[in-house]
Amino acid sequence: MKRRIPQYSELRELVQFKAFDPDRRRARLAKANTIADLRNTARRRVPTAAFEYVDGGSFAEHSLRRNRDAFDAVEFNPHVLRDVAAVDLRTTIAGAHAALPVGIAPTGLTRLMHAEGEVAGAQAAASFGIPFSLSTMGTVSIEEVAAEAPDADRWFQLYLWKDRPRSLELIRRAEAAGFGALVVTVDTPVSGARYRDTRNGMTLPPTLTAKTILDASYRPE
Numbered sequence: 383m384k385r386r387i388p389q390y391s392e393l394r395e396l397v398q399f400k401a402f403d404p405d406r407r408r409a410r411l412a413k414a415n416t417i418a419d420l421r422n423t424a425r426r427r428v429p430t431a432a433f434e435y436v437d438g439g440s441f442a443e444h445s446l447r448r449n450r451d452a453f454d455a456v457e458f459n460p461h462v463l464r465d466v467a468a469v470d471l472r473t474t475i476a477g478a479h480a481a482l483p484v485g486i487a488p489t490g491l492t493r494l495m496h497a498e499g500e501v502a503g504a505q506a507a508a509s510f511g512i513p514f515s516l517s518t519m520g521t522v523s524i525e526e527v528a529a530e531a532p533d534a535d536r537w538f539q540l541y542l543w544k545d546r547p548r549s550l551e552l553i554r555r556a557e558a559a560g561f562g563a564l565v566v567t568v569d570t571p572v573s574g575a576r577y578r579d580t581r582n583g584m585t586l587p588p589t590l591t592a593k594t595i596l597d598a599s600y601r602p603e
């Protein structure tokens with residue numbers, strides 16, 4: 383039997399065509415289905431030094447790989463024939479209500495990845511009803527995060543410095559700005575040997591090369 387080629391008018395009822403979204407950021411995010419997709423977008427759009435700072439681990443990155451393997455080994459245990467009419471993931475974390483059992487962990491130098499940095503993170507956390515942690519090494523001040531995300535459940539992460547009065551001052555500022563929890567990081571008495579960072583000049587102070595500057599120059603956002 384000879385098959386007739388369908389007409390466009392017949393297809394139009396069955397297929398939806400995606401409209402062009404002039405907001406390219408929204409379009410990029412809409413295309414990302416997984417964290418791996420977001421990582422690929424970040425790899426293209428973020429300066430290499432900043433991408434590798436987030437993506438990399440220390441030494442030969444064995445712990446990083448093992449952490450990822452541990453997450454990959456987690457399995458959900460499906461239950462069938464249950465009443466799923468009202469699914470509720472709400473829980474309590476550190477004494478406060480959270481809409482989901484997750485939160486945003488503290489990350490230092492967040493604005494290296496995106497100019498909106500911690501403010502965007504805190505606002506996203508507020509809109510999803512989950513906690514947001516601001517790092518001691520944050521790139522937006524305690525007070526600004528509070529002002530820009532007043533509804534977020536804000537936590538402050540402390541690296542305890544040898545300069546105890548300055549550490550105490552940070553705690554007091556966080557408390558005064560309405561941060562509801564203190565996260566004390568205890569596993570970083572020294573920083574890791576992060577070879578990708580050394581290669582990219584991500585040292586303290588930074589060791590910039592012409593290549594690093596060129597690589598960042600066309601990714602101003």
Ligand SMILES: Cc1cc2nc3c(=O)[nH]c(=O)nc-3n(C[C@H](O)[C@H](O)[C@H](O)COP(=O)(O)O)c2cc1C
Pocket residue numbers: 435436437487488489490491517518519520539567
């Ligand atoms: C780029 C980056 C920066 C981080 N900066 C901090 C920090 O400033 N303070 C801190 O306590 N933990 C920091 N961490 C650790 C995270 O808060 C978190 O504990 C760790 O990444 C494990 O969580 P994950 O499995 O969700 O990545 C950082 C992690 C990354 C990847």
